[in-house]
Amino acid sequence: EDQVTQSPEALRLQEGESSSLNCSYTVSGLRGLFWYRQDPGKGPEFLFTLYSAGEEKEKERLKATLTKKESFLHITAPKPEDSATYLCAVQPPYNTDKLIFGTGTRLQVFP
Amino acid sequence: DAGVIQSPRHEVTEMGQEVTLRCKPISGHNSLFWYRQTMMRGLELLIYFNNNVPIDDSGMPEDRFSAKMPNASFSTLKIQPSEPRDSAVYFCASSGGTNSPLHFGNGTRLTVT
Numbered sequence: 001e002d003q004v005t006q007s008p009e010a011l012r013l014q015e016g017e018s019s020s021l022n023c024s025y026t027v028s029g030l031r032g033l034f035w036y037r038q039d040p041g042k043g044p045e046f047l048f049t050l051y052s053a054g055e056e057k058e059k060e061r062l063k064a065t066l067t068k069k070e071s072f073l074h075i076t077a078p079k080p081e082d083s084a085t086y087l088c089a090v091q092p093p094y095n096t097d098k099l100i101f102g103t104g105t106r107l108q109v110f111p
Numbered sequence: 112d113a114g115v116i117q118s119p120r121h122e123v124t125e126m127g128q129e130v131t132l133r134c135k136p137i138s139g140h141n142s143l144f145w146y147r148q149t150m151m152r153g154l155e156l157l158i159y160f161n162n163n164v165p166i167d168d169s170g171m172p173e174d175r176f177s178a179k180m181p182n183a184s185f186s187t188l189k190i191q192p193s194e195p196r197d198s199a200v201y202f203c204a205s206s207g208g209t210n211s212p213l214h215f216g217n218g219t220r221l222t223v224t
Contacts, residue, residue, distance in 0.1 A: 034212060043115070043202050043215030044154075087154070096209045097142060098167065103153035 002027045004090050006102035013109050016077045021105045023088035024070040032091040033071050034099065035064050037084045044087055078109045113137075115216035117203050123222045129191040132219045134203030135184055144213060145178055145188050146202040154202070160186065172197075193223045 003026045013019055023033070032051050036044035048057040050066040057064045061082060063074045073086055085106045089099040116135040124130055136143045144159040158168040160180045168178070175194070180186040190197055200220050204213040 032210065041217065043204070043217050044213075046212035046214070049210070049212060089154075095167070097159060097161070098156060099213065101154040 002090070002092055002100055004088060004100050004102040006086075006088060006105050008105060009103070010106045011108070013075075013078055013107070015079055015109055015111050018074070018076045018078070020075070021073040021086055021107070022070060023073070023102055025090045025100075027090050027092045027100065029093035030090055031093050031096050033066055034089045034091070035071070035073055036087040036089065038087055038104070039084050047086075075107070078107075080109050080111050083107055083109045115203055115205055115214055117201075117216035117219050119219060120217065121220045121222075123224065124193055125224055126194055127192040128223075129189065130193045130197075130221060130223075132188040132201050132203075132221070134186045134188070134216060136186070136203070136205030137207075137214055138184065140205035140207050140214070141183070142206045142208070143180060143186050144204040144206075145186070146204060146215075148200045148202060148218070157188070190221075193221075195223045197221060198223050 005024050007022045032049050034049050035047040037047055038044040048064040053068045055066050061076050065072045085104040087104045089101040118133045141162050145157040146154050148154045157170045158178045159166055163180045176190055178188045200218045202215050202218045204215040206213050
């Protein structure tokens with residue numbers, strides 16, 4: 001069964017303390033991997049799409065990378081406003097409309 | 112662009128009652144998705160439509176759940192009869208194509224007592 005596993009489940013950081021979130025997957029022939037940010041009471045908001053191993057995307061303090069079995073979301077010098085749940089989702093080759101989501105990493109950044 | 116609009120934001124109902132959730136996708140998007148989110152299972156795809164046609168409903172839990180998309184600007188998800196285990200946040204999302212990202216609404220929080 002295709003699975004997406006995110007770790008850690010929760011992460012507490014001090015403002016300015018850089019770290020990484022992990023998304024590992026068992027899907028073979030991945031078509032794409034998506035990162036979303038979800039704030040409390042809101043729907044997930046799109047951040048990045050990665051398509052091939054070695055690809056990197058950046059947005060402000062966030063950088064997403066992709067290997068053949070996992071993706072990392074690196075957060076550099078985070079601020080309290082980066083606090084949110086970060087979700088990753090994979091796009092399997094047999095049904096590119098059907099994203100498989102992980103359960104997310106809940107990030108809290110304290111001033 | 113108003114984004115994906117869902118209503119109601121919150122719904123509290125008693126077991127056995129019918130519940131209807133509504134969604135207006137982003138104009139011009141041809142794919143619409145219904146997801147359910149719980150703490151235990153995360154986001155689960157229930158059903159999705161392409162050009163108003165249901166493509167895959169394998170995620171619909173059981174016959175109590177049904178979804179329709181009568182036109183390109185409106186979809187409903189109905190639960191009849193509702194049960195306490197249906198309590199969750201239900202999200203609608205739309206996209207402009209296969210490799211386009213999903214745009215989510217802010218969800219409907221359903222509580223069935």
